[in-house]
Amino acid sequence: MSWAWFHRLASPPRFYALAGRLVPWLGAAAGLLLAVGTVWGLVFAPPDYQQGDSVRILYIHVPAAMLAQSCYVLLAVAGVISLVWKIKLADIALHCAAPIGASMTALALITGAIWGKPTWGAWWVWDARLTSMLILLFLYAGVIALGQAISNRDSAAKACAILAIVGVVNVPIIKYSVVWWSTLHQGATFTLTAKPAMPAEMWLPLALTVPGFYLFFGCVLLMRMRTELLRREGRSQWAQTALRMALDSRRTQ
Template sequence: MAENKKWMPRWFYQMASPRWCYDFTGKLLPWFAVAAALLLAAGMVWALAFAPADYQQGNSFRIIYIHVPSAILAQSCYMLMAVAGAIGLIWKMKVADMVAKACAPIGATVAILALATGAIWGKPTWGAWWVWDARLTSMLILLFLYLGVIALHSAIESEATAAQASAVLALVGLVNIPIIKYSVEWWNTLHQPATFTLTERPAMPVEMWLPLLVMVIGFYCFFAVSLMLRVRNEILRRERRAGWVRDLLQRV
């Protein structure tokens, strides 16, 4: 263990302390909350009022400013949940288990949002609310994985056992992430390719994808706020008998 500490950054072990994590996230929360509010407000106004209409889909395309960020975030949240679960399995860090548990309801919510907005977008585009397209089906499986993790935490009384079981499920479910990402390329699907990637120039004009980028960053900031709030609440619940928590609650 001492040998491992030489190779791991100091903050990694500091985050294992519930009190340090609670204090640290408390300092970050206002910054991310302000950033999320500003970015989402600016992105929505830019997307709805100033971005030009699509030459094929008209104004119905504007739903991508909600659909794309929620779909991206649903996948990122799942990967974070799986990584946190793995850290909890390997290093037995309670805070990592709390992060993994907090990710599940947030990820499920944005996955539902992605599926709902995709259905709304699909009706005028494809003529149907739902088709068993590879991208849509794999996103639905992602939602079921989130619900499975939530169900395990609800069904198993032992926090440690629930964390281990849900971590295993999350790690197994990681195989679905590349399927979601590459399903459009691997199969002949109705779903259009990725709107933009980090390695290629966006196909849409800059005045259309810039507000989308702002919305994606805003969604990530909002996710950070939601995650920190849930983790802080979980810390207080699990550490409620600790002296520092009792002192904190007395000062409130």
């Protein structure tokens, strides 16, 4: 029964319709959480007793870094589904998620550099956490480049899936690098399983921006997947019907 439900969800017309219903709700929830969390964290949260106001960048840096790693795990899972069960929707998810993950990785690296300059006295150091995050950005770039360089869609899907699966080994390295090696990067101060190491007025904004980033990711991913579905399935009857409905909706607005 569960597998039948899974294959029904993977049907392009069903997924397109479901994603269309979810996008507005995800977008509204993400906008609310990000607006409240970022304003609270960047303006009203107290400064850190050691890092001062530079700690405020963590309200953007931490969610971006978490999402960058989670997104690559999604790529690997989609790669497995694409290779084993030959579900085309998995390849579409991988193709559409990779640029978002690359953007989040770049944002994490940039905000980390902004935080590192006043904290460490340098924009960049060859720290284990930073280096493994840079490798993650290269992996994302590799997946994107493979998808664009190989003209045959099936061959491109297979190559991207293999790279995503192989590259996922870097994610636990990122997570545990501060434990395995001597590193400048501080350990986690906010986890789901332990009491936060910071006062509530500092971690509560982070508790809003983290799910806000994930909901934003879900919203953008579904929007990109809907567009890619129409591009690939443009000759099918359901896609042409969906396009006509979208054009009619725009004309009536």
